[in-house]
Amino acid sequence: MIGKIHKQMSHDSWLFSKMATPEYTPFVFLLLLFQSGVWGVPVCQTPQESPTCGYKSCHATKPGMLNVHLVPHTHDDVGWLKTVDQYFYGDRNDIQHAGVQYILDSVVDQLLKNPDRRFIYVETAFFYRWWKQQTDDMQNTVKQLVNEGRLEFVNGGWCMSDEATTHYSAVIDQMTMGLRFLNDTFGHCGRPRVAWHIDPFGHAREHASMFAQMGYDGFFFGRLDYQDRNRRMVAREQEMLWRASESLTPPMADLFTGILPNGYNPPEGFCWDQSCDDPPIRDDPDLEDYNVDDVVTRFLHIAHGQALVYKTNHIIMTMGSDFQYENANLWYKNLDKLIRYVNQMQSNGSEVNVLYSTPSCYLQELHRVNLTWPLKGDDFFPYADSAHDFWTGYFTSRPALKRYERISNSYLQTCKQLEVLGGPISRKGPFGAGDSETLKKAMAVAQHHDAVSGTEKQHVANDYARKLANGWAHCQVLVSNTLSSLSGSSAPRVYCEHLNISVCPLTETSKKFSVNVYNPLARPVSWPVRLPVNGTAYSISDAKGKAVDSQVVPVSQATAAVRRGRGYAVNELLFQVQAPPLGYSTYSVSLLQNGPPSPPSPLPRAPTAVQNKFLRVTFDRETGLLSSLSNLETQQTVKLSQNFYWYNASDGNNSESIQMSGAYIFRPNTSTPFIISKTAKIETLQNSVVQEVRQWFSPWVSQVVRLYTDSRALELEWTVGPVPIGDDLGKEVISRLDSSINSSGVFYTDSNGREVLQRRKDYRPTWNLRQSEPIAGNYYPINSRAYIKDDKDQLTVVTDRSQGGGSIQDGSLEIMLHRRLLYDDVRGVGEPLNETSDIYPEGLVVRGRHLLSLSPPAMAADTHRPLAQEVVLQPLITFTDGELHPSTRLEFSGLQAVLPPAVHLLTVSQWDQDTVLLRLEHQYQASESKEHSQPVTVNLQKLFSTLDMLGVSEMNLSANQWKDEMTRLDWKAESGEKGRHYKCPCQITNHTVTQTLGLYFVI
């Protein structure tokens, strides 16, 4: 059976039934599958004799009138000022009064009192916690409410993800998890029709593309640049059609998008929560302060005003806010009255009709008016809520958490793959009971817009990290079980999570150990390994027994300084490993020579250049800084220097600069950053595996410029911190590349790790920008890469986590690495971003990597796409001590064949006992690669080496609908949109249905 992938940058999900690995009697299993009807059970419950949920459950509107859709809602952050569990229970109300369990208790109770009432719920992480604690009776009651459309889920992901700092694969996972719970629990009526990102601080185009591919009919949000909003209000363009991909054929990535009128708050004077002070409706004329006339008049005034800035005779009002509805009676009692009294005015000639509604009911009315809508092609970054208030600091806030989240995604994908490849033994095996669920949930929570964004309180950030670590511990058992099963060796497996600072007790002390390298990519990888050791010479052999070239070099001073007693290796053992697709390879390491540590062998003077067969890098002898980069294959050279600087964060002491830099906001008080050092002290290491120039800029900034023998990328490993604050100045530290590339005010950044968008200095594609912050207003999120280019040269930087960056001068690209701030920026978090820890009481030290490549623009993607993949899904390295048993299987691949370079294996995950979720994506954007931006064909049947497929069903991206049942509302774009050329030669995926082995393959 052949599945064709026709779409550049498209991805599809498939669920396929599998036969287990051979030892599980496949034929019996197969028959069981077939006869028991497991195969026939849809994972997405198809509409049944369904009641009246969804669009059918909407209240009638009045055609000739202004219809005001009141949407009762609560915004429940999955961690922010309190941890997710504290929020659920209502613990630590001294920090913030908020208890989600009471909200759901109270709302259900109030919905039952009046069938007209409506409520939407958004964050499945909370709903799931609450649902588990309910009685059968209560669960049935809630199902009834959902079936009748009185309680409706919108968005429905585990959380409401951040859009600037998340990676698409983790967003898809967290959406899938939330939507699956809703589907499993409520079926058809639990499927959200509307995506709802009312709080994230700017909006990514890739998110809109994903929502479209997940089957959503529309999308609503609250935050956008104040200038953009003002223009859209005047032009009545607050609702639009977002064309969210340059690669997918419309309308695949088209998403109707609406901007809410008050962020997500109620109109002024109409907040009836226990957390608000607005007057209740006092409607007994016999009592004091009767105010119905006043309330109705104010409401009509607001409604008429709002109607002026929207296009139709339907308007929406969000009646709720953060953690509201804990005592829902207050809201509903007053909303009931508001509706009654405002609508009573119709008999006196009022043409305003108020109703309980939901975002999907509102959306349905917009669809019915059958208008054309303005097209939007770029994104909503950066977000500013005032002239000097750009929310571009959080692109970098908490850089250590951002890296930990990213590497946890890599762990999770590996864990899920090994759960499939290992079969049941992975979850219960020689090392005990393991699972991937714990890490799935921890990762899903970490996508929240106050989690990986870095905008939570310190104790909450610690909780996210603790949850990730706990999830990984559960996965380690699973991984050990599977690797033991696949290799036939039950030797205890050791995980070293501090290899980046050369800490690994096993390799530091063992005379003989083996290194297992698991590669989660669907193509082979070659990867440099760097292990902390105390010997001076080692012999290494690969899985075939062949000797592998290795080198021992001294641990750098910078590394020794950040270990803080967690390791004592004096040397690092370097060698290059190869690992097969979706599989592992094992290397054996033996100590040859113990003796004293090898003397540090830095060359006395810097060489003017280091090079391998692909790249040549030169350094300025006087300054020790980079001076040029050449691609030896394409024979191109650019001048290139790099250095570290810091912006002085505005601190509010200056009367003119009231807005301060904080967790959210970046506001330097001068546009010129301070240089940390004009020169770097350097030492050089050169051997057959790697060439390194170690640069030392100051006691808190150092870097290794590293060129591995087989690499097409130059690695800049930066180490920054503790950022000094003894001078009482908040600092925002950047790495800046300055090149001879003529970039003409333009640079490029990726969106959530996927498609790339063009950015132009002091410019926005959809309105005439009045730039008020020359630096912060030119910063954009960089999730995985950024580049500058001219006709000849493209310099691309691949990052290892989300960061913020900009191109302030032509030829220049700066990326913010670390922030240490002394003041809160008054956006709610209430703490300065000033991270310390037990190990680093004087401030966090952060280490990371930038990978640089230089190519002709037409070839650049061929390098940066696979490179970024290798960073996102990096090999998992595990160790076993001592000699391996001779029968140990040293190499394994879960694939029968390597996937074509354009195809990325995005997801392999156990769905239920007999079903696996598979996602393949075309990873090249239309036109970015001559060679790879082409349709490709994949043979799914011959994909896996240990699994036999019984059948395949194609799903939408979030795996909560069959692809062929996915119908979305269609929207018309205004004609005459300029400059929108979609050159993609793509077609809608065309699948072939074949029959093999007497079983149907349904694609």
Ligand SMILES: [Zn+2]
């Ligand atoms: Zn929020």
